[in-house]
Structures are given as structure tokens and as C-alpha cells.
Amino acid sequence: MNKIFFTLVFLFSGLIINAQDLKKYDRGSFIKGQDSIYYRILFPENFDPNQKYPIVFVLHGRGESGSDNEKQLTHGAKLFLKDEVRKNFPAIIVFPQCPLESYWANVNITTNDKGKRHFSFTEGGKPTKAMHALKNMVKNFLKKPFVDKKQVYVGGLSMGGMGTYELLRRKRKTFAAAFAICGGDNTNNIKKYQTVPLWIFHGGKDDIVDPAFSMAIAERLKTVGSEVKFTLYPDANHNSWDSAFAEPALLPWLFGHKRD
Numbered sequence: 001m002n003k004i005f006f007t008l009v010f011l012f013s014g015l016i017i018n019a020q021d022l023k024k025y026d027r028g029s030f031i032k033g034q035d036s037i038y039y040r041i042l043f044p045e046n047f048d049p050n051q052k053y054p055i056v057f058v059l060h061g062r063g064e065s066g067s068d069n070e071k072q073l074t075h076g077a078k079l080f081l082k083d084e085v086r087k088n089f090p091a092i093i094v095f096p097q098c099p100l101e102s103y104w105a106n107v108n109i110t111t112n113d114k115g116k117r118h119f120s121f122t123e124g125g126k127p128t129k130a131m132h133a134l135k136n137m138v139k140n141f142l143k144k145p146f147v148d149k150k151q152v153y154v155g156g157l158s159m160g161g162m163g164t165y166e167l168l169r170r171k172r173k174t175f176a177a178a179f180a181i182c183g184g185d186n187t188n189n190i191k192k193y194q195t196v197p198l199w200i201f202h203g204g205k206d207d208i209v210d211p212a213f214s215m216a217i218a219e220r221l222k223t224v225g226s227e228v229k230f231t232l233y234p235d236a237n238h239n240s241w242d243s244a245f246a247e248p249a250l251l252p253w254l255f256g257h258k259r260d
């Protein structure tokens with residue numbers, strides 16, 4: 001009985017510690033005209049507003065959409081809280097949250113009678129309401145004197161991976177490098193972000209977003225792009241972000257790129 005009690009105490013303590021750590025991400029919002037978007041932001045330790053820092057925008061998946069300004073920290077946020085990451089890669093980390101009624105990417109989603117979703121990605125087209133707000137939020141951040149415009153990065157998972165491709169093509173001269181996890185795009189859009197170094201991840205057994213989307217983008221970029229890395233986890237399902245965020249080379253690769 002005592003063993004069970006102490007195990008429960010240990011687990012509960014771990015949950016409290018994790019929740020407290022995530023509170024290091026300050027709450028913020030960008031509201032201008034018709035644009036409205038909430039975000040959480042982590043500043044480097046010993047932040048000095050007179051210095052310039054890299055900035056990373058991380059886009060969550062559909063399951064973390066909403067207006068609580070909290071759920072978007074579910075995947076990936078703890079990576080940037082690690083002591084060694086904060087020490088070796090002092091950067092500003094931003095997790096915006098997509099409203100439930102919108103979507104990061106301009107994609108048509110249909111579901112068959114077996115519950116299987118089909119994604120049809122738009123070539124060109126107008127941005128969604130969430131993407132329009134995100135675009136202008138990024139623009140606003142780049143006006144801050146403490147943001148290094150040569151080191152601006154974006155990455156995302158699932159819907160956020162789709163949003164990553166879309167943001168890259170809508171702000172093609174902004175990002176030094178990007179990563180996309182289990183996302184997708186219309187391959188005709190690739191020419192608009194082919195010069196951005198990109199690391200693509202996907203699970204080989206993904207039954208939500210077909211890995212063929214990532215494969216097609218990677219293969220196309222290998223012929224026309226400047227730099228692309230593709231990692232397929234053969235036994236991973238849709239949650240390939242667990243493996244991607246655990247990649248020891250991800251952050252050194254990302255921060256190793258700078259715009260001219």
C-alpha cells in the first residue's frame with residue numbers, strides 16, 4: 001500500500017514540476033485589425049534586450065487548437081526547456097495557437113465512411129484566417145530590436161507541418177531553415193520555398209497523414225531545392241514528432257543556418 005502511495009506521489013510531483021516548467025512560457029497575444037492570435041513565448045535565460053537572439057516559431061497540430069493559450073505546448077515545448085538546450089541555443093521560442101474554427105494551412109479535408117481522412121492541398125490560394133494572423137504576427141516579431149533577422153526559424157507537426165510549408169511560401173525570404181513533421185503540401189508550391197533548408201520527418205505507419213506527402217515533397221526538393229533532409233521512422237505512426245523532437249542533431253542543424 002505504501003509503495004502504491006509513494007508511486008502516486010512521485011507521478012503527481014512530476015506532473016506539477018512539468019506544469020511549473022511550462023509556466024516559463026509567458027502568455028502573449030497579437031491583435032491588430034482583423035488579426036487575432038494567442039501565443040506562448042520563452043525568452044532565453046538572462047535575456048538582454050540589447051542583444052539579438054534567434055527566434056523559432058513552432059506550429060502545433062489540430063488536436064491542440066483552441067483559445068486556452070495552453071494546449072499548443074503539449075508537443076515540443078519541453079525540448080526548449082532542457083538545461084543544455086537553453087545553454088547551448090539561447091533563443092526566443094514562440095508557440096502560437098490556432099483557433100478551433102480555423103486551420104494553419106489552406107487544405108480541403110474529407111472523411112470517408114470508414115473515418116479515413118483525405119487531404120487535398122491547395123496550390124496558391126488565399127491564406128486562412130489563422131495563417132493571415134500568424135503571418136502578421138511573425139512580421140511584428142521581426143520588428144523587435146532583440147530579434148536576429150538572420151536567424152528566424154519555423155517548424156511544426158501534423159497541421160503545423162502543413163502550416164510550416166504554407167508559411168514558408170507566404171514569407172519566402174524570412175526563414176533561415178525549417179522542419180516539418182508528418183505534414184503535407186501541394187508539390188506545385190515547392191518552388192516558392194525551394195531555397196529554404198528543410199528537414200522533413202514522417203512515420204512510415206502514419207494512418208492519419210499519408211507519409212507519401214512528405215516523400216513527394218522531399219523527392220521534389222532533392223531535384224530543385226538547395227538543401228533537404230528526410231527522415232522516415234519505419235515503425236512510427238502519426239506521433240512521429242516524439243522521435244523528431246528527440247533527434248540530437250535537430251537543433252544543431254536548425255540553428256546552424258543563417259540567412260545572408
